[in-house]
Amino acid sequence: MGSNDRLFEVSRRAMLSAFAAFTAFPMLLHTPAMAQTAVTDPLPSWNDTVTKKAIVTFVERVAKQGSPDLVPSAERIATFDNDGTLWAEQPMYFQLAFALDRVKALAPLHPEWKDNEPFASLLKGDLKAALGGGEAAIFQIVTVTHSGMTTVEFDQIVRDWIATARHPVTGRLYTEMVYQPMLELLAYLRGNGFKTFIVSGGGIDFMRVFADRIYGIPPEQIVGSSGKLSFELRDGKPVLMKLPELNFIDDKAGKPVGIQMHIGRRPIAAFGNSDGDLQMLEWAKGGAGVRFALIVHHTDAEREWAYDRTSSIGRLDKALDTAEAMGWTVVDMKNDWKEIFPFGSK
């Protein structure tokens, strides 16, 4: 992991925001006040720009009865990246925040961590030094926090954490840090016969805990990175143990592979925000018939974050060039989105 400057620049603003309490989960019931005048608009949080028009045109072409480009409903597969596409990913991937919190919670059981990196630095509060070990350090942190327990135990650990852990900048629950326009888009697609999937580099078992509740996407429609599992009998009862061994990384060229493994159909629409999504979008666009690829470009430093080509998180460089060259749809968050989060903005 390169420089963490951005991480710290943003982290300094932690807890500076004080929003009114927001307890209900956003889901799809939320209607921003600004949008209430357009009751028949399925995408009220989208400004009337070419981006919104491109989405609506695509959906009507493939889903409207009588369209010459009609696609059977069963083949209306749409795949979405998660971090930075459906919810925020700054100042760090939320799953990494989970892992760091878990290291602290588990520390009393691991006195040896005081003498071993990256744990020693992490427990001293020096995140920069802890993550200075790069991918190997992160792998160690993920391993000790994501293995050695059953799938049921892990599910409960994530459930407990995500019910209370709060975003360092906004003070919101992580599950509130979802993009209102994307929630509307998910609902709009499903209302037009699409089946929506998450295809993320994030952990498959991590996302499954909350994706149904916050996005309406059930566990069986989540594709993600994973560790190996082992079926065992523990006290005579069957369990699935999470092993400290990598199974699959669902990122970059892994995304089309993950899609084939899990879905077995090529999506006709794919949505991402970084170079990690490039191959998924290429795969979706490479099929016959009408296809749609969309990139969320983070251009709004005021209401969300602004980052792209040089960001260590959610780097968008080659995929942005490809999008421009190929005419894919690019969301200019600042100008295309009327609302950012269900509670407003950062």
Place this chain on the structure above:
Amino acid sequence: MGSNDRLFEVSRRAMLSAFAAFTAFPMLLHTPAMAQTAVTDPLPSWNDTVTKKAIVTFVERVAKQGSPDLVPSAERIATFDNDGTLWAEQPMYFQLAFALDRVKALAPLHPEWKDNEPFASLLKGDLKAALGGGEAAIFQIVTVTHSGMTTVEFDQIVRDWIATARHPVTGRLYTEMVYQPMLELLAYLRGNGFKTFIVSGGGIDFMRVFADRIYGIPPEQIVGSSGKLSFELRDGKPVLMKLPELNFIDDKAGKPVGIQMHIGRRPIAAFGNSDGDLQMLEWAKGGAGVRFALIVHHTDAEREWAYDRTSSIGRLDKALDTAEAMGWTVVDMKNDWKEIFPFGSK
């Protein structure tokens, strides 16, 4: 692979059967003549035995409004083995028949096969010698027939084969060799809010070609064994290449693992026919609340095949003992099934 005696005993009867032409795919539209008196019975091909009662009782407990054991529809996950559970598996797994046919079709491109086992024996028509090499021989046959092409090419190869290849005993298309009572059971479960999945040791990409058409189970609800895939650009177009490298074996203890990887929920009902399904059934039964496990016991040598504890294909030994000890439901095919295949019986 142990003795192939059974294989040859049964194969000798190949093509002895002469049934009336049957061209329509069976699916769920088929209504056996014998069952037409019971129009409201969702399981007309099942005799009124304790087995049928156990199925109906389970479904009503978990799916009927007002039942104290009601399970939310989203959690009504049912997983089915394929070979020997949804369609026949004698005298050999149908996917192996596909692989053998492919070796013959590919032989002109591989002159070296004349001098290398298992191909040399296979091409001379000596199946027994070819398969005498055991798992290593079968692995070689599967590798050369299931890799080295794109997923799209493989799909088309299977599609072409299965449209015309016929079962050596019945002379029927393989897609006709499905169990009418199980088609009814799939439809009955779906009609009661269940989501039905295949969880099979068979190849995931192989089954996806026909499972939607013959079982009403879409590609994204198929879990199976798989080889590794590689995302590549070929002539500038993205493809997924099937590599000659094993990814996952979805059998025995692999079945609960495959279920977690793909579905992320524990099934409340599981259906199998062999020791390869034991752990899947244990996993389904091991959860809280009302659960159902069913084993199809092949007891009808006249209308189908009779085999269990010593069979080299679909061996049912430990799982039968467990079923009896645990009180799982066991289908006695001869006495529980009024009909076997949509076209009648063998």
